[in-house]
Amino acid sequence: MKTEFFKPATLSEALALLDKYQEKAVIVNGGTDIVIKITQREVNPEAIIYIQGIAELKEIKEVNGDLVLGGAVTYTEVENSSLCKKYDGLIQAVSEIGSPPIRNMATPAGNIANAAPAADCNVMLLALKAEVVLASSGGERSANIQDIFAGPFKTVIKPNELIKEIRIPQLTANTHTSFIKMTRRKAQDIARVSVGVSLTTEGSVCRDIKIALGAINKFPVRAYTLEEAMIGKEVERGVAEIKEIFPPEATPRKSYKRLVTNVIIERAIRKAYRKAAAGGEHVG
Numbered sequence: 029m030k031t032e033f034f035k036p037a038t039l040s041e042a043l044a045l046l047d048k049y050q051e052k053a054v055i056v057n058g059g060t061d062i063v064i065k066i067t068q069r070e071v072n073p074e075a076i077i078y079i080q081g082i083a084e085l086k087e088i089k090e091v092n093g094d095l096v097l098g099g100a101v102t103y104t105e106v107e108n109s110s111l112c113k114k115y116d117g118l119i120q121a122v123s124e125i126g127s128p129p130i131r132n133m134a135t136p137a138g139n140i141a142n143a144a145p146a147a148d149c150n151v152m153l154l155a156l157k158a159e160v161v162l163a164s165s166g167g168e169r170s171a172n173i174q175d176i177f178a179g180p181f182k183t184v185i186k187p188n189e190l191i192k193e194i195r196i197p198q199l200t201a202n203t204h205t206s207f208i209k210m211t212r213r214k215a216q217d218i219a220r221v222s223v224g225v226s227l228t229t230e231g232s233v234c235r236d237i238k239i240a241l242g243a244i245n246k247f248p249v250r251a252y253t254l255e256e257a258m259i260g261k262e263v264e265r266g267v268a269e270i271k272e273i274f275p276p277e278a279t280p281r282k283s284y285k286r287l288v289t290n291v292i293i294e295r296a297i298r299k300a301y302r303k304a305a306a307g308g309e310h311v312g
């Protein structure tokens with residue numbers, strides 16, 4: 029079968045192609061996940077739609093205080109963006125993905141659509157309550173990132189839809205973020221357990237917290253039970269209490285993950301809290 033290659037210059041051109049080819053098309057963004065699948069013939073598309081040439085998907089901007097990452101923005105572009113700096117949990121997550129050449133090509137949108145259980149950026153986006161804006165030739169819809177994942181390497185994104193942008197809500201005052209990834213090797217390794225935290229404090233009290241876990245279930249999950257146990261308490265007291273609670277949202281297949289998950293969660297909360305204690309409004 030012949031495969032057609034398209035490099036649309038506009039979003040509407042890309043959407044028209046998706047409409048035409050539907051599940052026979054694949055979007056290639058950075059290509060760091062999908063090109064391997066194409067070359068290994070795991071995926072045999074009739075049409076490849078390469079979207080890195082679409083200027084409107086390459087923007088990083090602020091809209092009403094929210095951070096908006098275009099659907100073709102790369103990790104390197106996130107790392108270098110002055111608008112992204114205050115989300116330093118996100119910068120941390122992004123800076124640990126692959127290697128510089130991978131980050132020059134790979135994208136947060138690709139991380140979402142690929143939906144690997146151990147994906148790093150997705151975990152931090154979950155802790156930040158990101159919204160995913162999906163475009164098709166019929167219009168746009170928006171979904172919270174936690175509703176996007178349907179299983180390992182499965183999402184609710186339809187064949188004629190494309191991730192147009194990722195919207196990250198403005199950080200409220202005294203909110204600090206952190207990300208910790210446990211790996212076997214120091215460099216270029218996938219997460220065995222990863223934790224993203226967004227912590228809002230008032231003095232030493234936890235006013236709000238989002239704890240997202242990766243590589244511990246079919247897709248990234250929030251540890252709601254631990255979040256509830258923390259809110260309204262002195263951070264130190266909350267951390268001491270949740271040490272003893274294994275998050276029921278985590279269902280690891282490997283037993284060692286049961287031993288390390290709470291340790292990583294505690295470290296990630298403390299990391300965010302240290303930033304709160306050091307002052308600064310929302311230093312991420």
Ligand SMILES: Cc1cc2nc3c(=O)[nH]c(=O)nc-3n(C[C@H](O)[C@H](O)[C@H](O)COP(=O)(O)OP(=O)(O)OC[C@H]3O[C@@H](n4cnc5c(N)ncnc54)[C@H](O)[C@@H]3O)c2cc1C
Pocket residue numbers: 054055056057058059060061062063099100124125126127130133134135136137138139140141142146147148149185189190191192216217218219
């Ligand atoms: C050596 C190496 C190391 C890696 N290390 C890590 C790591 O440490 N952590 C980690 O999380 N990942 C890692 N990855 C995986 C990969 O780099 C990431 O998942 C990356 O975010 C994928 O982005 P991409 O733009 O390359 O996606 P692509 O490969 O272009 O696409 C991936 C999937 O998403 C779809 N897609 C892409 N963009 C869109 C869009 N805008 N709308 C709809 N669908 C879209 C594609 O059709 C495809 O199904 C690594 C990969 C390699 C090769």
